[in-house]
Amino acid sequence: MSENRANEQLNEQLRKAVVSLERERVQELAHQVIDGKLDAYDAINNGLTRGIEIVGDKFGRGEAFVPELLMAAKVVMAGIDILKPHITGSQTRQGLTFVIGTVKGDIHNIGKDIVILMMEVNGCRVHDLGVDVRDSVFLEKAEEFNADIVGLSALMSTTMVSMKSVMDLFERERPDREYKVIVGGAPLSQRWADDIGADGFAPNGAEAVKLAQRLIRIGKAN
Secondary structure (H helix, E strand, O other), rough: HHHHHHHHHHHHHHHHHHHHOOOOHHHHHHHHHHHOOOOOOHHHHHHHHHHHHHHHHHHOHHHHHHHHHHHEEEEEEEHHHHHHHHOOOOOOOOOEEEEEEOOOOOOOOHHHHHHHHHHHHHOOOEEEEEOOOOEEEEHHHHHOOOOOEEEOEEEEHHHHHHHHHHHHOOOOOOOOOEEEEEEEOOOOHHHHHHOOOEEOOOOOHHHHHHHHHHHHHHHHHH
C-alpha cells in the first residue's frame, strides 16, 4: 500500500472516530500514524480537524449538542497531543492570535469556552480574558497580544449593550485597528453585529473558526 493511500485510510478512520467520540480509538490511530512513519501534520489537518468540523456542522444544524461538541474537542486534543511532537517546524501551523472574553455584566462562559476549544483545535493561539470583562481590558489585551481577531461573547440580551460599548471604545481609541472583531451569543444576530460596527457574527464555535479565517483571508487580499 502506498504512503498516500495509508494516510488517506487513517485520516478517514480518525474522522469517524472523532465523530463517534471515541477517544481511545483516536489515540490508537494517532500511534499508528507515528509507528507507520506517516504524515502527522496531515493526520491533524485532514483527519482530526476535519472530524471536529463535521461535528461542528452537525451542531450548527441542531443534530448535535453542547456535550457532544465539547467531548469531540477533547477527543481531538487527545490525538493532537500524540501527533504534535512529530510535526516538523516547517509544517507547524502559524495559527491566528485570538483574544476572547464575555462582556461586562455577563458571567456566562459556556459559549465562550466552546469557541476557545474550536479555535485551539484549529491551531489558533487563544487568550481567554474570562467573564465580566471591562471594555478597556479588551482594548488593552488586543494590543498586548497583537491580536488578529477579538471575540466578544454575551449570553444575555441585557448585556448586549456592553458589546456596543466595547466597539465604541475601539472606534475612539483605535480607529485604524488592524484586528477584526467578531461577536457571538444566543441573543445576537448578524444585524446586531452590523449595527454596532463589528466585523461579523458567529452563531457557534465552528462558524466562529470559519468566520475568523475568512476575515483574515479578506484582510490579506486587500
